[in-house]
Amino acid sequence: MKISDYTNLKSKYIPVANLSCEDKGLEFWNEETAYFYYPYKLVNLMQFKSHKSNYGIDDNCFLLCDSGGFQVITGKCDYDWESSIKQQLLIGATRLFAFDTPPITKKHDASNALFVDMAHEKTKEIIKMNIDIALKQSNYLKQNAPDRIKDFFYIMHGGSKELLDYNLEVLDEKIGIENYSKYFGGVCYGAKSPERIMFTTNLLHAREHFIKKGLPVHILGAGAPYKMVLLVRCEMTTFDSGTALSGQTYWAWINHMGTAKSGGLVGSLNTHGWPFDGQFCDCPVCRNVDYNKLLSNEETRKSVGEYIMGHNLYQMVRMTTFLNGLKKDKYTEVIQEFVSLPNDVIQALEYIDLADKEGFEVAYSKYKHFIKKDKSRQESLF
Secondary structure, rough: OOOHHHOOOOEEEEEEEOOOOOHHHOOOOOOOOOOOHHHHHHHOEEEEEOOOHHHOOOOOOOOEOOOOOOHHHHHOOOOHHHHHHHHHHHHHOEEEEEEOOOOOEOOOOOOEEEEOOHHHHHHHHHHHHHHHHHHHHHHHHHHHHHHHHHHEEEEEEOOOOHHHHHHHHHHHHHHHHHHHHOOOEEEEEEEOOOHHHHHHHHHHHHHHHHHHOOOEEEEOOOOOOOHHHHHHHOOOOOEEEEEEHHHHOOOOEEOOOOOOOOOOOEEOOOOOOOOOOOOOOOOOOHOOHHHHHHOOOOHOOOHHHHHHHHHHHHHHHHHHHHHHHHHOOHHHHHHHHOOOOOOOOOOOOOOOOOOOHHHHHHHHHHHHHHHOOOOOEEEEOO
16 A cells, blocks of 8 residues: 655655564565555664565665664674675665764763763764765775765764864865765764754754755654654655654554644553554554454564554654645644644744744854753664
């Protein structure tokens, strides 16, 4: 089942894929078996050992993977610049990401979940190092796979606008910013800021310096429902999210009424026990499962979360389609009528509207004072 002409969407949601579901209907990238067909997915670089076709993924599937940089700093793998790009080529990744070292450090030695930003000067050193490595990989592609330069994305890091600008300054020194497209086909922003105005600043920065120049932008790990409102508004080309997976882990349920004004977008079906005694959703996933039957058996109970995950993914695709369809000059007005938005999301939309009218730099000068200084962040996608 195809729920929209997603190929024409300006902004596309790339879901993190669960490759271990027993029900083949939940393999949404498989046109032959999927309850609904959506050929976009993100996997961990370490999950595939050979070309994607050996895992039942055809060339029509838009496949993303990470570069391995985050796994290296958390001790999960030992990729370097060369093995990272070779592995991405081997598995047939649609986008190739530069091997990056995120400028973050563990808040606690025993945890791979909580991180803080590095000091300003140390971050600048890492940005320089990342650019040198990215250019080395670009030269490797020019020699070994020149047709893939158009798919190769540099990864921008920086927890402030000043640091994002510093990326551009160093790139300009190294290659001349006007020559960017000779080395890279697009850019990826590591925009995992929990603070809404800084997150929006990342998006506006990407739009100003890349989208407006016709270069695609990918936003890493930022596709939670409320953030999607901002991502689509800023016309980010692609963005990935593991949000749907929370259905499997926590039975977190994305509102099947889509953009219902009456409530939030995400709730839990595990907090007060299972609240239904019959069918309650007509999405293509839920139509094919009897939840109460699964819950009645301890062996099948564990699969309930997998179907909730599939339901969530379907709702996020629907939401992305809805958001893409809105006219930009009506976007803020209409979205507030259809969705109960938190105040900080409304503020971020007003920030974007002002940037449209008066330019990014002017809008930033008026909204930068709202950016909070808490630098802790969750990094739990992989």
